[in-house]
Amino acid sequence: MYNQKPTFVAFQNDQLWGVPITGYDSIDDILNDWQSFESKVLINISDKAIINDDNAEPIDGTKFEQPVTHPRQLPAIGFNYIDHMEEMATARPKRPNVFNKFVSSLAGPANSIHLSGDTVDWESELIVVIGNGGRNISREDAEDAIAGYMVGQDISDRTLQSIDGPSTQFDLGKSFRNYSPIGPYISTIADTDDIVSKNIITKVNGETMQKATISQMLFDIQTLVSYISGVIELYPGDLIFTGTPSGTGVGRDPQIFLKSGDVFTSEIDGLGKIETKAN
Template sequence: MKLIRFGEAGKEKTGVIINDKRYDTSAFGEDYNEQFFETDGLNRLSAFLKDNNNLAQVNEDVRLGSPIGRPSKIVCIGLNYVDHAKETNATPPPEPVIFMKSTTAIVGPNDNIMIPKYSVKTDWEVELAIVIGKKASYVDEAEAMDYVAGYVLHNDVSEREFQIERSGTWDKGKGCDTFAPIGPFVATTDEIKDPGNLHLWLKLNGETIQDGTTANFIFNIPFVIAYTSKFMTLLPGDIISTGTPAGVGLGMKPPLYLKPGDVIELGIDGLGTSTQKLVAYSK
């Protein structure tokens, strides 16, 4: 299945994509959130779809929101591609780098990205994100994939001065408002045969800037889930974003950062594409 949420920001309805067409599942009566995943929501939704084959179609021009209702947390893995570590002059880590991204950063896949007040180094990162399907704590790597509900496209927008030059952890450069465009849809695991071998890319103003593959992970998905679950309990609906390949603005010579009017397009095999326009800060 491919899960979507659509409509006005903060008032999204649920839906699905079937044969490339969007359908309204709000009659199902639940949001795609922690409770949904925790209570076998995917199987219940599948049964609902079999019994309701006359769903209203959603127009293509209707806004898409994040396909996941606000999760308890977004966990991110840093420096998970060798080429990205090298371009930022970082040593590939012996263990996964973990940081958190605020849930208030979440926006729809095609919503604007707002450059923060006082920002001078706003950057981009196309990433494959994992959606957790059931409570995970001290998970064995061999069983880790049993905890995955699906996958989703994520732009891990980053303010590099806040992240690197302002002391402390990376989190302050990662969780600004609008810094987590997610979607267009969550693809369940049956839709993605090999998440460890997916092409992902990003264009800035029409020029391809990132062009990579998840085959170049330093730490693969089962390891990342098992490792993360040793340090925190992962709840249903939580998101783990798995890192970005080379091609970020920080790694260019000279570095290149985003400005109002720039347009980012990004995509991953099987997970669709998204487009965001950069706008200046406003209240």
């Protein structure tokens, strides 16, 4: 989203170029019409077509807006990187550990939060954006349900998360206002080469805190889509938070957490970067 319009984006010579998408008011509208959009519009789009379009204009990459604003569901995965399970002293799960983040916690790629306490932690994650959705999606058909990928942050209040014992308030501890930023744009699955080779990188005030490849996930993207849809129906625009690697503040010795004035950035190769400022 750019200037409150859904927009095709392409890169050329370190410059972003954009072309407004006609016929839709938002990316949410596009996702709700994904099958038609994919077959009638997206099939004709390429970086070259965008850059050569008469309506193409330079884009300021700092001004992207929240791509998806009204998903129905935000299923999220805990303990999906082995190193993170080790730093959290958690046994390896036999199946995906699924919890829920609340939609009211969503925010855009240039985010600001009011710290809910003294133990607010960073987590960078790959976000899977559902396009076609459905129930009981097989692992083999999972990619057909996916529209694309984004960068996300699963910001976590560790005190509330375990206020009455380990993981007793997982959902609420990760759902304060603006604790689920996403963006900066959606990279379509067709335009994303070898997603499992991408690096996830977290920096706090410029210092690298997390770095891992998506291939290190215990349960891969196809497995997550299939497993979750075996219980709940996935709808167009739903966002799956796929888990975070090691390097979180709670897993360090001594533990460290976000404090007022900190800047927390998350980046995935080829998918862009998002930023949260703590107040």
